[in-house]
Amino acid sequence: MPKREIEDCQINVLHCENCGTLDPGPRSLCPKCHSAELAEIAVPGAGTLLSWTTIRRPPTAFREEGPYHIAVVDLDAKLRVTARLTAPSPGIAPGARVLCVGTRNDVPVFQEIDA
Amino acid sequence: MTQRVSIVGIGSTRFGPQPGKGIVQLAVEAAEAAIRESGIERERIGALYFGNFISGPLTGQEVLAGIVADHLGLANIPCTKVEGACASGGIAFRHAKLAVESRQCDAALVVGAEKMTQASTEMITAALNCAMDNLSDGVSGLTFPGLFGMAWRLYEQRYGLTRAQVSAVVRKNKANGLLNPLAQMGRYLTDDEIEQSPFICDPMRLFDCCPTSDGAAALVLAADELIETGGAVPVRVLASAQTRGAARIAGHSDLCSFDATVAAAHLAFKEAGIDRSDIDVVELHDCFSIAEILDSEDLGFMPRGHGAHWAKEGRTAVGGDLPINPSGGLLAKGHPVGATGVGQIYETVLQLRGDHQNLVKDAAFGLTHNLGGTGVACTVNILGRYDA
Numbered sequence: 347m348p349k350r351e352i353e354d355c356q357i358n359v360l361h362c363e364n365c366g367t368l369d370p371g372p373r374s375l376c377p378k379c380h381s382a383e384l385a386e387i388a389v390p391g392a393g394t395l396l397s398w399t400t401i402r403r404p405p406t407a408f409r410e411e412g413p414y415h416i417a418v419v420d421l422d423a424k425l426r427v428t429a430r431l432t433a434p435s436p437g438i439a440p441g442a443r444v445l446c447v448g449t450r451n452d453v454p455v456f457q458e459i460d461a
Numbered sequence: 462m463t464q465r466v467s468i469v470g471i472g473s474t475r476f477g478p479q480p481g482k483g484i485v486q487l488a489v490e491a492a493e494a495a496i497r498e499s500g501i502e503r504e505r506i507g508a509l510y511f512g513n514f515i516s517g518p519l520t521g522q523e524v525l526a527g528i529v530a531d532h533l534g535l536a537n538i539p540c541t542k543v544e545g546a547c548a549s550g551g552i553a554f555r556h557a558k559l560a561v562e563s564r565q566c567d568a569a570l571v572v573g574a575e576k577m578t579q580a581s582t583e584m585i586t587a588a589l590n591c592a593m594d595n596l597s598d599g600v601s602g603l604t605f606p607g608l609f610g611m612a613w614r615l616y617e618q619r620y621g622l623t624r625a626q627v628s629a630v631v632r633k634n635k636a637n638g639l640l641n642p643l644a645q646m647g648r649y650l651t652d653d654e655i656e657q658s659p660f661i662c663d664p665m666r667l668f669d670c671c672p673t674s675d676g677a678a679a680l681v682l683a684a685d686e687l688i689e690t691g692g693a694v695p696v697r698v699l700a701s702a703q704t705r706g707a708a709r710i711a712g713h714s715d716l717c718s719f720d721a722t723v724a725a726a727h728l729a730f731k732e733a734g735i736d737r738s739d740i741d742v743v744e745l746h747d748c749f750s751i752a753e754i755l756d757s758e759d760l761g762f763m764p765r766g767h768g769a770h771w772a773k774e775g776r777t778a779v780g781g782d783l784p785i786n787p788s789g790g791l792l793a794k795g796h797p798v799g800a801t802g803v804g805q806i807y808e809t810v811l812q813l814r815g816d817h818q819n820l821v822k823d824a825a826f827g828l829t830h831n832l833g834g835t836g837v838a839c840t841v842n843i844l845g846r847y848d849a
């Protein structure tokens with residue numbers, strides 16, 4: 347993936363205006379200082395795959411989409427998010443570099459960055 | 462001065478599909494058996510705590526605590542339903558224990574019940590997902606098996622887990638279930654059968670998952686002065702700890718561990734004043750095969766990464782150095798969600814009385830572990846033989 351494109355991929359998270367904590371949200375109080383001054387900001391969408399699975403028996407609301415992949419990703423911006431993973435290669439493993447390539451229902455969708 | 466609390470009567474229905482029996486009928490059956498066994502007069506029972514997760518959506522019936530008390534002919538006592546997803550039963554037990562311990566009453570009834578198998582798979586999946594934080598994890602399309610599928614994959618990479626090690630947990634618990642008359646699906650399974658069952662959430666397969674169940678279990682807790690000589694053999698409640706963990710997956714510090722279990726185990730051992738090496742039998746929350754491995758490490762029974770070897774080496778079998786889930790666990794006994802935590806205590810009481818069909822010989826101390834949601838609620842209880 348070209349470098350330019352990687353820089354363009356961003357993900358919206360909550361930033362505490364009082365203490366600077368970042369949180370994937372949604373929530374109304376800062377989990378660290380309990381301030382209600384939370385602003386949505388964009389952070390770089392690059393991160394590291396913590397783990398992933400394939401949902402073969404989806405909940406009713408997602409029935410039409412199955413099977414699909416769910417991942418937990420540690421963003422370079424130092425926060426962890428639950429997300430979708432698209433088109434994982436057969437050998438993809440925890441520790442793989444991934445990039446946010448869009449959203450679905452406000453949930454980030456990640457794709458493996460070609461090694 | 463607090464009162465010492467003992468379990469003086471137990472009752473349980475079989476776990477598994479029970480067509481024709483509603484949730485109230487199941488609960489009354491278990492509770493009536495527990496009250497009769499205790500020999501305690503119903504007017505002495507001063508509180509009822511009812512563990513149930515999802516009777517509203519699945520059966521259209523709520524206020525179960527009051528309704529069941531009415532059927533049982535209890536006095537107009539406080540009747541409380543508690544909900545903490547899969548930990549609902551354990552939480553109900555802890556509240557009953559606190560009520561007796563703090564002298565709010567001399568005896569209390571705990572009932573856990575769930576009725577699930579009449580509902581469609583879609584309804585059940587939707588209902589179970591109520592136990593997820595639907596502002597965050599729920600909207601991603603994650604499921605509970607999915608959470609454990611991810612934990613498995615990470616554990617596999619970190620510790621070199623093999624399919625055969627996880628299958629050993631499945632084979633042990635399913636075989637234990639064969640010896641438990643209350644169990645839903647005891648069975649001798651081969652590694653091949655397990656490995657050829659369909660994927661649910663890779664790498665997790667069908668036999669790695671507990672079944673949907675109907676069932677109820679009940680306990681009568683009492684202060685020492687109410688214990689009748691000649692009644693059922695009492696079992697001491699040495700500790701009951703309840704903790705909260707992160708409500709969202711992203712809030713967990715590690716996918717291979719649940720903070721709530723670690724904290725509850727710490728509190729429970731402190732309260733009981735015994736060591737992990739004193740525990741003779743464990744009933745823990747094996748909603749999925751991999752969960753048994755994570756839970757046993759979280760409870761502090763072995764170092765991280767070692768839980769996987771134990772089942773394969775037979776160390777968690779009845780007769781091993783730490784028998785885990787001799788009842789068959791959730792994997793084989795079944796998981797009627799609200800009844801599970803109470804059922805674990807029922808099984809452990811039988812072990813400590815020396816009266817279990819799959820007996821751990823001379824057990825003096827037992828531990829139960831009940832985990833709810835994505836690790837948001839946990840209870841750990843420690844029971845002891847009355848004379849231990």
Ligand SMILES: [Zn+2]
Nearest residue numbers: 362365376379
């Ligand atoms: Zn803050």
